[in-house]
Amino acid sequence: MLKNAIVGQSGGPSAVINSTLAGVIDACFKSDDIGTLYGGRHGIEGMLAEDIIDLSALYSEDMLNRLKASPAMALGSCRFKLPSPSDGAEIYEKLEAIFKKYNIGYFFYIGGNDSMDTILKLSRYFKEAGSDIKFAGVPKTIDNDLTLTDHTPGFGSSAKYLATTMREIITDTSIYNVKSVTIVEIMGRNSGWLTLAASLPKLLGGDKPDLTYLPERPFRDDSFIEDIKHAFEKSGNIVVAVSEGLKDEQGNYVGSSCQSGAVDIFGHAYLSGVGKYLEMLVRSKLGCKVRSIELNLMQRCSSHLASKTDVEEAFSVGFNAVQLAVGGSSGFMACIKRTNSDPYSYEIIPGDIEKIANYEKLVPDRWLDLDDPGVKREIVDYILPLTKGDAEKTLDEFGLPEHFNLL
Amino acid sequence: MLKNAIVGQSGGPSAVINSTLAGVIDACFKSDDIGTLYGGRHGIEGMLAEDIIDLSALYSEDMLNRLKASPAMALGSCRFKLPSPSDGAEIYEKLEAIFKKYNIGYFFYIGGNDSMDTILKLSRYFKEAGSDIKFAGVPKTIDNDLTLTDHTPGFGSSAKYLATTMREIITDTSIYNVKSVTIVEIMGRNSGWLTLAASLPKLLGGDKPDLTYLPERPFRDDSFIEDIKHAFEKSGNIVVAVSEGLKDEQGNYVGSSCQSGAVDIFGHAYLSGVGKYLEMLVRSKLGCKVRSIELNLMQRCSSHLASKTDVEEAFSVGFNAVQLAVGGSSGFMACIKRTNSDPYSYEIIPGDIEKIANYEKLVPDRWLDLDDPGVKREIVDYILPLTKGDAEKTLDEFGLPEHFNLL
Numbered sequence: 001m002l003k004n005a006i007v008g009q010s011g012g013p014s015a016v017i018n019s020t021l022a023g024v025i026d027a028c029f030k031s032d033d034i035g036t037l038y039g040g041r042h043g044i045e046g047m048l049a050e051d052i053i054d055l056s057a058l059y060s061e062d063m064l065n066r067l068k069a070s071p072a073m074a075l076g077s078c079r080f081k082l083p084s085p086s087d088g089a090e091i092y093e094k095l096e097a098i099f100k101k102y103n104i105g106y107f108f109y110i111g112g113n114d115s116m117d118t119i120l121k122l123s124r125y126f127k128e129a130g131s132d133i134k135f136a137g138v139p140k141t142i143d144n145d146l147t148l149t150d151h152t153p154g155f156g157s158s159a160k161y162l163a164t165t166m167r168e169i170i171t172d173t174s175i176y177n178v179k180s181v182t183i184v185e186i187m188g189r190n191s192g193w194l195t196l197a198a199s200l201p202k203l204l205g206g207d208k209p210d211l212t213y214l215p216e217r218p219f220r221d222d223s224f225i226e227d228i229k230h231a232f233e234k235s236g237n238i239v240v241a242v243s244e245g246l247k248d249e250q251g252n253y254v255g256s257s258c259q260s261g262a263v264d265i266f267g268h269a270y271l272s273g274v275g276k277y278l279e280m281l282v283r284s285k286l287g288c289k290v291r292s293i294e295l296n297l298m299q300r301c302s303s304h305l306a307s308k309t310d311v312e313e314a315f316s317v318g319f320n321a322v323q324l325a326v327g328g329s330s331g332f333m334a335c336i337k338r339t340n341s342d343p344y345s346y347e348i349i350p351g352d353i354e355k356i357a358n359y360e361k362l363v364p365d366r367w368l369d370l371d372d373p374g375v376k377r378e379i380v381d382y383i384l385p386l387t388k389g390d391a392e393k394t395l396d397e398f399g400l401p402e403h404f405n406l407l
Numbered sequence: 408m409l410k411n412a413i414v415g416q417s418g419g420p421s422a423v424i425n426s427t428l429a430g431v432i433d434a435c436f437k438s439d440d441i442g443t444l445y446g447g448r449h450g451i452e453g454m455l456a457e458d459i460i461d462l463s464a465l466y467s468e469d470m471l472n473r474l475k476a477s478p479a480m481a482l483g484s485c486r487f488k489l490p491s492p493s494d495g496a497e498i499y500e501k502l503e504a505i506f507k508k509y510n511i512g513y514f515f516y517i518g519g520n521d522s523m524d525t526i527l528k529l530s531r532y533f534k535e536a537g538s539d540i541k542f543a544g545v546p547k548t549i550d551n552d553l554t555l556t557d558h559t560p561g562f563g564s565s566a567k568y569l570a571t572t573m574r575e576i577i578t579d580t581s582i583y584n585v586k587s588v589t590i591v592e593i594m595g596r597n598s599g600w601l602t603l604a605a606s607l608p609k610l611l612g613g614d615k616p617d618l619t620y621l622p623e624r625p626f627r628d629d630s631f632i633e634d635i636k637h638a639f640e641k642s643g644n645i646v647v648a649v650s651e652g653l654k655d656e657q658g659n660y661v662g663s664s665c666q667s668g669a670v671d672i673f674g675h676a677y678l679s680g681v682g683k684y685l686e687m688l689v690r691s692k693l694g695c696k697v698r699s700i701e702l703n704l705m706q707r708c709s710s711h712l713a714s715k716t717d718v719e720e721a722f723s724v725g726f727n728a729v730q731l732a733v734g735g736s737s738g739f740m741a742c743i744k745r746t747n748s749d750p751y752s753y754e755i756i757p758g759d760i761e762k763i764a765n766y767e768k769l770v771p772d773r774w775l776d777l778d779d780p781g782v783k784r785e786i787v788d789y790i791l792p793l794t795k796g797d798a799e800k801t802l803d804e805f806g807l808p809e810h811f812n813l814l
Contacts, residue, residue, distance in 0.1 A: 164807060174814060
């Protein structure tokens, strides 16, 4: 009897995570080695609650195309930190029973760093238990902070949104003859990849955003104010790109003095907004017109601006993860290996989950000097190919985007 | 000797105000009655400083197309309230001298309510002074709050951005199995037109945004919390659309109670938008997961999502304003008269500036009941045609939008 497969989505949304799900579905239904494909709703949490659906009904070109054009997670998400087997034996036993009941031979988990930790723990546990279930991680995170892969699906679309929106904000803020500072806050707790993408208008040869601050380098309030004064010597309307995760020299989040100290269930500090803090700082120190803009959920869910390259690659990562698992791999994440930048090409290879889960890929040191022409070129060569092309949209009868979910 | 024309842009940006400028340029250069077309940079402020440029160089199809695809104001903007002639005689005399020097016979001002006040004052003053300069207002404001015109150019593109983005936010926030409230703050100090547009996903038959609050109706904190509790009976993820200009029963801006005494960490008055205030209110009263999203400048400058209908209409309004002025009209605003909704058609007619400047068009009372099916249909019939079609984009060699300005 053929083994079945199960797939779940976890973590924060992106514009292309459903394209990866479509790739998994397509590969499973095309495979002669997989019986039924099940979906766990709300990730591992839903699987534990046996909130499991048969995805056979989705297997049509039309359904896969609609899925590819919908942001966020059609299967729903969760923020569930799997305990170690010693702390949560009953969870592992429950999963074992459910996998047995559904005759699961393949487990696909689409997500970011926390999801790869789930793959790591499950693959270790089931291997030790003598099970031959194949566990495959499929990367998605707009943060682009997973190791061993050239980049993560979702990053290209967010980068395209950020570069486009930043250019629009630059144009919008350039029209008044009044000194002003506009601070744009971009996602990224520890890594500045997205803030680099928001700086593309400058990296490509423009003069704005005037200033860029990544979390990879300690931030100082006084240097920031000096940088702005200096920027005002060249332009009256200063635009600043900042990562939400900026930290001071002691490693505290910038602005944390006005925060409560609350943490989320993964133990991350709850951030109330570096942009708003810097806005107050500029108003207090310089007294000029200042506003902060938080790009919020829009930077991860704007599928109307999704990159065609990203959507197709996300599909391909999901598709190949299935093929690798069917070929016998387990305990891996499907990684993107760039084989050329211009024209852009890549292949999908398995990466050892032991070297991925709980690691974090930061922007390399030598890329922190954005005024260096060589660095500019390298960053552009890295990011720009991933933003290329407009993804297909599915519109409803009213001309608005039509989204699809299974919740 | 042929009389010349001058054009300026004023107020806040929109995605299509440059399309209106392109219409003015096209009509002026096609007219046998107009000599040179000048542009005043930064509106009336720039004209007073004689910051005036010859726009002849812009007259090519390529330049006009690039202009049509650029958000904000290519000529720059100002926020200058023209005093009355009795309070600012020297300003009027200076303008008279400048208009004489440049042999101006036609004055076009593209803007919103304050700009129409400028047209009112100038047309009265120059008429009394025996001048035959024609003064024409050309409407633009995403706020859609000008009278005598069916709607204003710029509203359709913002409406399209808001409806699209709201649908993406709804999808993004639907994926977690955790009770949550998402509050989306939309522009509109006194009128709720844009917040109605953001509610299109519901007005078109969906179930979200769950709640919509316009500034036309007094807002009560306690009713709001009751409304949310009620909404939680039907759904776990509540999405709320609110206008930035919500006021309480005393006419004070909602949230101003925490502005009056509150200071930021630098001791300055803490100004919080209504979204952030309501976020804090929900957290305090209900204790559930809550976030607020301010759509900020993006709702007025996202030309990547501009409506083709809006861009073409904005061009047409500018073009016809010139033709009406050349035909002898003065002291008017070019108004859009809708002649049909499906298929959408319109004509441009002059509207008496005396009945436009300093008036404000609010959402009519009977449209405030968004649960009434008849009201839903009327609002959709009004807004939806204005959002139709994707405007042409001009992209640079990197695939990013290329914007154009004259500053």
